[in-house]
Amino acid sequence: MEMLLQIEGIDASYGKRQILHEISMNLSRGEKVLLIGPNGAGKTTLLKTVIGLLPPGNGAVNYLGEDITGDSVRTRVRKGISYLLQTENIVPGLTVEENLALGGYFLSKQELEKRKNMVLDSMEFLKPKLKTRAGLMSGGERQGLALSMILMRNPKVLLLDEPSAGLAPKAAKEIIERLDKIQAAFQVETVCMVEHNLKLALKWATKIILLVQGRVVLVSDSPKSFIQQPEELEKYFFEQV
Template sequence: MTEILRIESLTAGYRGAAAIEEIGFSAKAGSVVALLGANGAGKSTLLKCIAGLMPTFSGRIWFEGRDVTGRSAIELVRAGIAYVPEGREIVTTLSVNENLTLGGLHVPKAVLEQRRELVLRLFPELVERLSSPSWQLSGGQQQMLAIGRALMAGPKVLLLDEPSLGLAPLLVQRVFNQLGELQRQFNLTVVLVEQNYRLTMRVADTAYFMRSGRIVGHHSAEELRTPEGYGKIISAYFGAAASAA
């Protein structure tokens, strides 16, 4: 597998104060890389930096071997990096279909239609809701729409911030199953931020652990999937309380 994304010594934050420091990680094409950490660890900040939504203080971001540090969010979407923010942020007054169209605004019409079909095959729940305003969707359907909208841009890398947030366990399972399917079918690379550790371990190839704005360790899926490995790793990074989650 070739490396598609590499983050080197990335430091960034808000109003001059660092929220993430000296972050380094890489993702191979077609893999799922999880970023795990407690509230405030800096996970969303890191994704926003990779998506070009906030400036970085220092460090570099490489995508497909090119230095893309400092590129705008629009340039990065066009290059193949799509971002699904925490809390979904879909335009709720627009219909499901209008939201999908927005996601592929820069894409030629014929391609747009193909992608729309693909997204609807992946999330058939959305088909009968196409003309409904998005606020009428359930939480799970909104999450599917947010992911679907990001896929309309035809990304190579999907940055997903807490897709399980606010969803019932069964829905979380469905969204994760769909993710696995996506990754297999399209060789999509997924950078997944989650607090649902157990579910994340099932889909991730590698997990990086974040604490207080820094990466404090990383482990492969094999290490994480055995119950002993999982228990040891989680309590090492987050303490005994997290291992019960």
């Protein structure tokens, strides 16, 4: 498989506290990567470093063979990398339609309308709510809107930070199951997701990467094997801590 995103020896810190230690990982075309680990393992920090919200102390981020370590978030988004924050990922006071327009902020008027229609064809539950204030919708609908906003940017790589967090079980199941359809419909080339709902996420993933204390301790191309043997995954979680 063709490599899209390559992370090489990344260190990252918040002030004097180092969170990531020499992280290296590859994301290839067509992969569905599940990034897991105990709380505080550095999963969100890694996604923030990849998208450019947190500069690495050492190491490099390469996209399609180009070093983008020094690129701004805006530049990375325009190149095809998008990041779904776990919280505060919509503007509650704006309507659904206004949030979608905000998601495609750099598109021309014609491109914006075309992209909006494409997104609404996949996220059909948003169609009757275009004039509704986003903050009045259910948790599942708000998370669907947040995902729709980043799809407005025509991403090739999606970085998702716990998209099912705080959702009711039915809504969580729907958002995870929708990812395959989204990846096909929008020609998203790879998805990297942080998710604690392993029962759902392991069925979706084609690859898992386990972080413990800011280090990669396991990479597996057989995530579904852990569905039948969850104790094997627990062993990695707890023996490495």
